Amino acid sequence: xxxxxxxxxxxxxxxDRTVEFYRSTYGFEVFHSEVNEEQGVRExxxxxxxxxxxxxxxxxxxxxxxxxxxVAKWLAKNGEGVHHIAFGTADVDADAAEIxxxxxxxxxxxxxxxxxxxxxxxxxxKDCGGVLTELVTAATGAHAEHAEQxxx
Amino acid sequence: xxxxxxxxxxxxxxxDRTVEFYRSTYGFEVFHSEVNEEQGVRExxxxxxxxxxxxxxxxxxxxxxxxxxxVAKWLAKNGEGVHHIAFGTADVDADAAEIxxxxxxxxxxxxxxxxxxxxxxxxxxKDCGGVLTELVTAATGAHAEHAEQxxx
Numbered sequence: 475x476x477x478x479x480x481x482x483x484x485x486x487x488x489x490d491r492t493v494e495f496y497r498s499t500y501g502f503e504v505f506h507s508e509v510n511e512e513q514g515v516r517e518x519x520x521x522x523x524x525x526x527x528x529x530x531x532x533x534x535x536x537x538x539x540x541x542x543x544x545v546a547k548w549l550a551k552n553g554e555g556v557h558h559i560a561f562g563t564a565d566v567d568a569d570a571a572e573i574x575x576x577x578x579x580x581x582x583x584x585x586x587x588x589x590x591x592x593x594x595x596x597x598x599x600k601d602c603g604g605v606l607t608e609l610v611t612a613a614t615g616a617h618a619e620h621a622e623q624x625x626x
Numbered sequence: 627x628x629x630x631x632x633x634x635x636x637x638x639x640x641x642d643r644t645v646e647f648y649r650s651t652y653g654f655e656v657f658h659s660e661v662n663e664e665q666g667v668r669e670x671x672x673x674x675x676x677x678x679x680x681x682x683x684x685x686x687x688x689x690x691x692x693x694x695x696x697v698a699k700w701l702a703k704n705g706e707g708v709h710h711i712a713f714g715t716a717d718v719d720a721d722a723a724e725i726x727x728x729x730x731x732x733x734x735x736x737x738x739x740x741x742x743x744x745x746x747x748x749x750x751x752k753d754c755g756g757v758l759t760e761l762v763t764a765a766t767g768a769h770a771e772h773a774e775q776x777x778x
Contacts, residue, residue: 476652478675479631479683482711484757492755499728499754500628500713522713523630523683526676531631531683555756556708559634561652561674576651602651603644604707605636 476569477527480562480610481519481534481589485545486554489537493518496533505532506590514543519589529562529612534589558596560608569609570595578602585609590616628721629679632714632762633671633686633741637697638706641689645670648685657684658742666695671741681714681764686741710748712760721761722747730754737761742768 486492496502505521520533536557538546548557563569566585574580579598588594591613599606638644648654657673672685688709690698700709715721718737726732731750740746743765751758 476654476674479634479685482631482634484755486755495755499725499730502628522628524678525683526678531675531677533631553756555751556711559708573651578651599707603636603638603647604705 475565476561476563476609478525478529478562479531480529480560480608480612481532482556483534483536483558483560483608484555485536485538485549485552485557487537487549489516489518489535492535492537493520496520496535502533508589509539510587510589511539512586513545514538514540515545517589525562527562527564532589534560558606558608560594560610562610562612564611566593566595566609566611573597573609585611592616627717628713628715628761630677630681630714631683632681632712632760632764633684634708635686635688635710635712635760636707637688637690637701637704637709639689639701641668641670641687644687644689645672648672648687654685660741661691662739662741663691664738665697666690666692667697669741677714679714679716684741686712710758710760712746712762714762714764716763718745718747718761718763725749725761737763744768 502520504518506519509516515536516539518535522531524530570580578601581596585593585595593611597607654672656670658671661668667688668691670687674683676682688697722732730753733748737745737747745763749759
């Protein structure tokens with residue numbers, strides 16, 4: 475069951491400049507950053523709020539790190555903007571299987587590695603009203619504000 | 627101060643069909659629906675989760691009700707997909723003024739009427755990395771699940 479808006483994925487050409495825009499304009503700070511080699515992106519997660527399922531909602535700022543990544547191709551076609559949305563679930567495997575059974579194309583056979591140790595998959599935007607839709611199961615403890623304070 | 631992802635606005639050609647997609651695929655239900663004549667849209671709000679600022683996060687599904695509405699023009703150019711994102715704040719007037727002072731174009735001189743009695747404004751997407759960005763102050767009590775149960 476999908477229980478939260480986990481994040482909004484925003485594609486940009488210059489991650490550092492975009493992080494600075496969100497910090498200086500709104501006061502949003504980087505909660506986590508990493509390079510996802512498989513997805514071909516460098517990313518920053520800005521934690522916006524906690525959610526009542528025990529998770530959180532983020533902005534995920536994405537800069538491609540290679541020209542053949544899907545985000546690089548998307549940017550070349552569309553320019554900067556909202557690339558995808560993501561719903562959080564406790565069980566991405568079960569939800570992906572259920573949604574696949576309803577005839578929506580799930581892009582991966584098995585969930586892959588997402589931000590902060592999460593497991594993710596994507597649904598085909600042509601089956602979702604033009605919206606590239608991600609399903610995410612967070613790693614245990616990844617979302618909690620106190621986790622960052624106590625673990626680092 | 628912006629304290630939550632309030633909603634993701636998704637533009638569609640057929641609201642009823644899109645509501646049915648989100649219901650049958652994910653189990654999301656319509657929390658509220660209305661026509662906003664000023665914006666030229668018919669909309670459905672799907673409540674996804676509560677947020678730790680006392681608000682909630684929604685999907686806002688938007689169908690234009692006239693051809694000269696901004697959403698109709700956007701759909702003609704882009705096709706269906708994510709139209710805008712919205713951040714929630716307790717004081718849209720103060721945040722809009724502060725953000726305008728930083729050189730970001732705010733589209734309205736004064737906030738206008740949004741979903742469920744909220745007050746909203748928009749920031750120019752060209753000043754926000756290609757993201758049409760809305761600021762929202764909810765009407766008192768609009769978000770709480772118990773409010774719907776007790777007030778109706």
